[in-house]
Amino acid sequence: MDSDDDFNSSQLSDDEIMDDSDVALDDDSDFEMDQDDMGFDSQDKDIKPAKHAYEVDFKVFSPQQIQSHQDKQIEEVSNILGQPPEATAILLRHLRWNKERLIDQYMDKTEETLESAGLGESSESNPPKLEKIAGFVCDICCEDGPELDTFAMRCGHRFCLDCYRQYLFTKIKDEGEAARIRCPGEGCTRIVDSKSLDLLVSESLKDRYHELLTRTYVDDKENLRWCPAPNCVFAVECGVKDKELMKVVPTVHCDCGHYFCFGCSLNDHQPAPCSLVKKWLKKCEDDSETANWISANTKECSKCNSTIEKNGGCNHMTCRKCRHEFCWMCMGVWSEHGTSWYNCNRYEEKSGSEARDAQAKSRQSLERYLHYYNRYANHEQSAKLDKDIYLKTEKKMTQLQNTSGMSWIEVQFLDSASQALQQCRQTLKWTYAFAYYLARNNLTEIFEDNQKDLEMAVENLSEMFEKPIDQLQGLKVDMLDRTAYCTKRRIILLEDTAQNLRDGMFSFELRKS
């Protein structure tokens, strides 16, 4: 890892924490992991090599780099197609930067391809220019006059310069459009190319335009994604495809310090795959559990649909709302039972027991969910307190420097401990969502053991972290050990889970609501 990276990142990477603490560790397993075939053949030599099964290859790009990538591709395709760069850029954007498809389509049906991209008849090399035309009336502002500067692209829809400018300004500034701005002419689908645009608009708007073009480039490219951190301008490249997301959790680390999932842009959610995370979040959000409880304990009045909880032993129910009287057993009208009540009972015996089974099952599934949810929420809560912890840590570090005469560098162990805690809790949180959907097999036990070990390690460290200042100094070595142990446990869990996930050793019960 590049040392600049580390300097900029707000969280320590695993490797760094490991490096700090290698002394205390047996590094054999790590060594083996390094030898593993990662399954993703790196096509770009600059991409930093993945070290663990749970890490993926990725590369971070600055806006300038993204721009030069575009330029390079445009130049390359421009040479193949024999089209000027502006037209090539439009064509590439039109086909969402799929070079191969563009070249195929172009070679196959040149005119149609140009037409569909809004380039109309082949764009020769006479550059766009302003003209003054006698007898012209602008269809937008209704101005006329022989001195009026006008502009039209090859489609011939001519407007005055001011209107054309204003149109482009509205599109770019207000609507954030760039790659697909169409000619202002009624019904015309021709795209305004960048050369025409450069002729028409002011410098500052040009900058915005090119910024937006760069945006669409990243949006269109399957292997590029913007870092979702606020105000971050970097994009990350990663080769993991959508269809692989059930087998890989591609966490990437932006140069701004943010860890996020390349698959779904959410914060790092290893070891749980994106689809599970999505389902889980929806489940927790939906408040579907209230509904679950209701279905486990109540029935609806057959007349007014009010939800009714049976709180007494008698089957003769009277709805409080509509006064409808019915039998809890068969949901039929009570008056119809009359003396034949026992028939109802006998008839319903089988389905009644089925209903009871169904209710017990529902109750069970609710308790199961709550088990996982409570643990998930607990770690999430702790993760939310991360900021507090971090602030407290800083304070403790200063205090420790003052009281013990330790140097800044000597109190860094608290910072490392705090960050390790944050990271481990984040992982733990997602292990519970993961476990909720995990179908039992031989491997789940190992997973649960790993989870248990990590949780214990985290709790041990967390406990020590709360100790009063005067004791902390003496605990330094111990704390370093425990921090290293936490990190190590986390890596083991992630490594093992990622490996099994990739090998398809896990199965999930995704139909669970």
Next chain:
Amino acid sequence: MSTGAKKRIMKEYAECAADTPAGMKIIFDEQNMTKWEVLLDGPDQSIYAGGHFKLEITFPNEYPFKPPVVSFKTKIYHPNVSNDDKGSMCLGLLRPDEWKPPNKVVSVLRLIQTLLIEPDIDDSIEPSIANEYKENRKEFDKNAKDWVKRYAK
């Protein structure tokens, strides 16, 4: 609002006034030319026949680079008109990405007339009404006529 925009609105009004589409009356106030009031008769061949609808056309400051805003002041049971006190419409020409500066208000008015005769089900603002139109035309017609009687007489 720029003088260009004002000039354009004036010109459009002059054109509209000279050749107002049938079944329409435009009330134009020179002091406040960015708000037009339009009185629209339900087209004869539509279920809204016999109804009189009041519409408001508002021209944004950026007009004609942004589309005019249409709102039904008279309640109408229609898949493309929002069922709230705004009575807004947002389809076809009226969408910012579809609108082109040379487009004229008169085309917007014509579009509204066409939509009263034949709603655009695929681009509805009221999915439940659209669904009723598709699945239970009788019920839709009944409701629409009912509303005409109630609100548009």
